[in-house]
């Protein structure tokens with residue numbers, strides 16, 4: 001492997017240790033992250049469990065609200081409303097996806113902007129678009145942290161983000177385009193003509209389409225930074241959007257899957273929770 005490995009597990013641990021120190025210096029106030037999980041999807045349960053474990057390591061408290069898969073829209077919204085009104089809760093996270101039949105949009109929009117540690121409400125996304133301060137979604141933030149940590153040049157770099165989800169692709173494209181980061185960003189998606197040629201132009205490639213190993217070595221410019229956000233579960237285990245072994249021979253930097261952007265999502269969620277607590281006067 002010639003590429004530098006961008007290790008999300010070690011950067012997550014570093015960030016969480018830093019948060020623990022800051023919270024201790026604040027006199028260890030009860031900074032509370034509340035999670036809402038509807039249904040019994042295995043991976044979602046694991047992610048939520050991990051969020052609680054890491055919150056504890058950062059010196060935060062956390063609270064979990066689990067609802068059955070057949071919960072109604074009204075029941076889910078009632079839980080979020082209660083958390084929104086509770087002054088002891090600083091951050092609210094509704095684990096996605098919600099089961100079929102539930103509409104996430106009205107649920108998310110019940111979260112007050114200052115408690116929106118996932119950065120997914122209309123208000124938070126609007127602030128991101130308008131370049132105003134606000135909480136930003138966690139995986140895109142995690143990608144920026146990795147680029148920064150590994151000193152990947154971004155100013156004037158060509159970045160291609162494959163995937164246009166509101167969870168990752170869209171906010172990440174906006175962040176990469178921001179002043180101070182200054183990449184020239186292309187958003188690519190399933191209808192992009194000649195995807196290989198588009199990706200080959202990029203100094204920074206982000207795979208966020210959820211298509212197993214779709215980014216192959218022949219699509220990657222030598223020396224590019226390649227960030228994998230896609231997760232596909234195959235018989236061989238968890239596979240990302242990047243054909244890791246072959247791309248690692250061409251790229252300058254690469255994230256592993258697992259161990260890259262996933263852990264960073266949780267680290268940035270906890271950073272957002274501390275920011276949210278401060279916004280609420282703690």
Ligand SMILES: Nc1nc2c(c(=O)[nH]1)N[C@@H](CN(C=O)c1ccc(C(=O)N[C@@H](CCC(=O)O)C(=O)O)cc1)CN2
Pocket residue numbers: 043046047093094095096097118138139167231238257258259260261262263264265266
């Ligand atoms: N409300 C949200 N829902 C979802 C988000 C989100 O940011 N907010 N992102 C994903 C799931 N997710 C966090 O919620 C998440 C995904 C993956 C990991 C992670 O650490 N993965 C490990 C692999 C472990 C495994 O998948 O079994 C890794 O990459 O090393 C953490 C969090 C969708 N929903």
